[in-house]
Amino acid sequence: MTTNKICRETFIRLSHEIEQQIVGQQALVQRLLLTLLCDGHLLLEGAPGLAKTRAIKTLASGLEADFHRIQFTPDLLPADLTGSDVFRPETGSFTFNKGPLFHNVILADEINRAPAKVQSALLEAMEERQITVGAASYPLPPLFLVMATQNPIEQEGTYPLPEAQLDRFLLHVRVDYPDKNASRKILQLVRQEALNSLDHQEAPVLTKVTQEQVFTARREIMQLHLAETIEEYIVEIIETTRNPAQYDQELSSWIRWGSSPRGAIAIERAARATAWLAERDFVTPEDVQKVTSDALRHRILLNYEAEADGITTQQCIDQILINVPAP
Incomplete structure (x- = not known):
């Protein structure tokens, strides 16, 4: 091993x-x-x-x-x-x-x-x-x-x-x-x-991960294969939050402010880590989709009309994933 x-x-x-x-x-x-x-x-x-x-x-x-x-x-x-x-x-x-x-x-x-x-x-x-x-x-x-x-x-x-x-x-x-x-x-x-x-019994002891193992894992994750099409997919998702009118008029009526570049970085890194934990050496569109909500939930601002209508950020993200075709 x-x-x-x-x-x-x-x-x-x-x-x-x-x-x-x-x-x-x-x-x-x-x-x-x-x-x-x-x-x-x-x-x-x-x-x-x-x-x-x-x-x-x-x-x-x-x-x-x-x-x-x-x-x-x-x-x-x-x-x-x-x-x-x-x-x-x-x-x-x-x-x-x-x-x-x-x-x-x-x-x-x-x-x-x-x-x-x-x-x-x-x-x-x-x-x-x-x-x-x-x-x-x-x-x-x-x-x-x-x-x-x-x-x-x-x-x-x-x-x-x-x-x-x-x-x-x-x-x-x-x-x-x-x-x-x-x-x-x-x-x-x-x-x-x-x-x-x-009964004064000690709690079960967890497996210990060393700091060196954390850094080794991070290095491996950054070296996973990320296809150009997956990279473009991530960028397209972020672009949809910034220019929603080009993709969907309904989205445009909801979003006041889109994601910063940190959103793309968060999606890419989290997708890489998801693939690594799944024991794969490449990233799939499903890995990207799994982490997009948590990576963008706090990076998209809705306008007042959307909030008044009860629209949630999660609805926006779901709509974005529908509008942006996966590779």
């Missing part, structure tokens, strides 16, 4: 183990792995109690990496994320104390509860992988992911994320309720966990 094959099988095994603990959310687990493999950031949106936070913590426990959870609140300050310069009287100089953003995996819990000045502190970190405090800049670790959650139900005490920040998330995933079968399995899992806790 080659080293590369071992690397891929380690990720697949970790995926199966996480699915045993995050019941009924296979799509969510896959998106977590895609984000890790694509060197991106992830925004999870869903009602309370759908295992968003648990899923991220479970993935982090399967990585040989530093993990830190930040609970976003309205009184949070930028320095609470980045760190700050602290004066040392004994030396008469300032020393930089690193903040939680200098960990490898960041769980930004309820990210939309913090005001704009805190959100702005994330912009540089998410895009440039560095922190600037005062006149000095500090690089973040080579393995750095922001995995954020937000609750779409409660509006009081929340702040809409700026479009520039939304665009920095590789994927925006909507988490739905589990079906009846999965709900029953969740009851059984929680009951077993409670019994294990009472």
